[in-house]
Amino acid sequence: MGTTQLEAAPEPKYWHLRTVLSEALDSEFSVGEILPNERDLAARFGVARATLRQALEQLELEGRLQRRRGVGTTVAPPRVGVAVASTDEDRPGASADAWQVVDSALDAAPAAVAGMLGVRAGESVHVLRRRRVSHGQTVAAELLYVPAASVPGLTAIDAPSGPARGRAVLRELQRQGLDGQDRAVELGSVRAEDAKELDRLPGAPVLVVTTRYFSKGTTAAVAVATYRADTCRLTFGDTPSVEIHHTPESHAS
Amino acid sequence: MGTTQLEAAPEPKYWHLRTVLSEALDSEFSVGEILPNERDLAARFGVARATLRQALEQLELEGRLQRRRGVGTTVAPPRVGVAVASTDEDRPGASADAWQVVDSALDAAPAAVAGMLGVRAGESVHVLRRRRVSHGQTVAAELLYVPAASVPGLTAIDAPSGPARGRAVLRELQRQGLDGQDRAVELGSVRAEDAKELDRLPGAPVLVVTTRYFSKGTTAAVAVATYRADTCRLTFGDTPSVEIHHTPESHAS
DNA sequence: CAGTGGTCTAGACCACGGT
DNA sequence: CCGTGGTCTAGACCACTGA
Structure with a gap:
């Protein structure tokens, strides 16, 4: 050349x-x-x-x-800060603008999730599909796994599946009282299924946030949320969404 | 084919x-x-x-x-869980096994950092280079920025730079009392400079953790840590290093 | 439709690790 | 030295968007 x-x-x-x-x-x-x-x-x-x-x-x-x-x-615009550690994330009322329930059904828990929940592998649990929208864009897709034992008061009045059922599960879970959370963040790639929803191609990098919700000493639910890594900055702590100038190449000298 | x-x-x-x-x-x-x-x-x-x-x-x-x-x-072995939110991360004694001070010097704060610290851009601050080792492997490299105002009691007895000076800065910072932290996690790529230390090629994906340390209502220090994204799972919360089966493709159905 | 980024090929050479 | 992964090339075709 x-x-x-x-x-x-x-x-x-x-x-x-x-x-x-x-x-x-x-x-x-x-x-x-x-x-x-x-x-x-x-x-x-x-x-x-x-x-x-x-x-x-x-x-x-x-x-x-x-x-x-x-x-x-x-x-691209600077990354948006999305608060991950807010205390009342799962309260349907307070988080209506952050998370929205897309669907809900009973399904087998994957092995890894079953292990955290303390249920038998393949045991049927409530699986809620949720979506998080920020600044008019879907920034995260989530699967929330809730064993039946965690929502004993759940009535059969609602449909067995669908968004309404999902909201009912959330309500009941909240009513049981959650006394703690536990998070892990790691790098992953979008599943083909989530790719469309996040407007990314399969394999695009995502930040996978695994949350365990505790209630009365046991793990009441597990959430696996995948955030678009290109557009999101996950924030933890007391001051959630302070705007910081983006840090492109890890840090400058 | x-x-x-x-x-x-x-x-x-x-x-x-x-x-x-x-x-x-x-x-x-x-x-x-x-x-x-x-x-x-x-x-x-x-x-x-x-x-x-x-x-x-x-x-x-x-x-x-x-x-x-x-x-x-x-x-590769399953990702190692590294605790990021432990309360006494910066206490030199308690964290001796997690973080080790590599070097320290006075240098100009990058614009983004200066903004968070509330100092003028280009103002000289203490810059500590630290390294985090886990399971015999360097998993993170960090730059800790400490303005002179945050460590008023620092004597000139120690050398003006070097690891010893860095430890002195940490000690003094700890002595001032830190009353809060604030974190953000985002995806980045290794700087050429950090690449060798982390045993990765330049551009390899890293999880960039930006931490602000508060003291008496002001930001006393800012840390920018880059964790190897391939080998690390960042954990937050009360139960730091619980072993979870790795979650390769965001999550399974 | 034309223009864009996404995928894929079949090569070549280089940088590095270990023998 | 050889074998490995890392970089680079010059093309081709496909999938999608928007006019």
Whole structure:
């Protein structure tokens, strides 16, 4: 290729590109602005499209870019802070704007979940599908597993499944009283099933938050929530949604 | 390619491959076992190496695989749970085994950090480099920013920089009394500088934990810690390091 | 429809680890 | 030194969006 670079750089091209583009984003582009298409950009930098894409991938991972098939690549807004540790997250009333029940049914608990719940693997539990919307965008999809034993007062008046039933389960769970929570955060990839709802392709990176709800010394429920890693910053603590300038590349010197 | 698959699958090859490999890992491989090399695997599945690599990348992201140049691809152990919200994380005595001070110096605070600390951008603050070791492996690198105003009692007896000075800063910070913390977790990529320490290539995914320490109503310090996303599960809450079966693909139905 | 990003291929060479 | 994964290329075709 050309003789543009004169550095003795053992630095990969895509990484250098990432840096160059990152700086360009800071200085020459504004949020929402659309970048030149990948073929043009690759040509402009004198690299193959695959290499250019590797750099774009990084920037998307860091929440700097947003790419949509058929549309283009745009400059992403700073990540939104979503509060994960609010105390009354599951109270249907208080959290109506944060979580909405999509569906509910009785289903077998996966082995990992069954273990945490202390029920037999494959035992049927309530499975609530919930969705979290923030700033007009779905930022998280969740599966909430509630063993029948945790909601003894649940009547059969409501339908056996559906959103209404789900809300009834939540109400009853809340009525039992929850005295503690326990969370873990790890990196994962979107299941094909959640991909559409989160408007991402299968395999896109997500932050998986596993929550255990305790009641009277036992694990009353387990929630597995997947947050879009590109657009979300999970906040914990007393001051939930303080706006912080985004931290693209882990931290600067 | 061959006529092995008979599905009308609009599913990408790499995604299908990921699933197949994932199941194979569950049933036919044990932790630490070394997989066939990428060229062989690609040939075996009748795909290009790039496609095979895309599948491996996914599995590595999910913490199922570990790839090392010059060595090979091995089956990764379940992610280790690292407690992030323990109350006395910064007490030098109690956390000696978790965090170790690598270095310390006075340096300009990056804009984002300066904003949180309430100091002028570029103002000189104590910058502590710390490292967290778990199960004999470095799982996190951290930069702790402490403005001079937060450690008024700091004497000039110790060296102006170096690990010893860092420990002195920590001691003094602890002596001032911290009355609260505030955390945010987001996805990022390893800086080139941290890459070596974490034994990862630049750009590898990390969980960036930004912590603000409060004292007497003001932000006394800010820490930016980057955890290896492939090997770590961040835990919050009362029961820190309970072993949970890993959750590879966000969650199973 | 044209234009975008997403997938896939079949090569090549490089950087690194261990022998 | 060889074998490994990591980078890079130059193409091709597909899936989706919006005019």
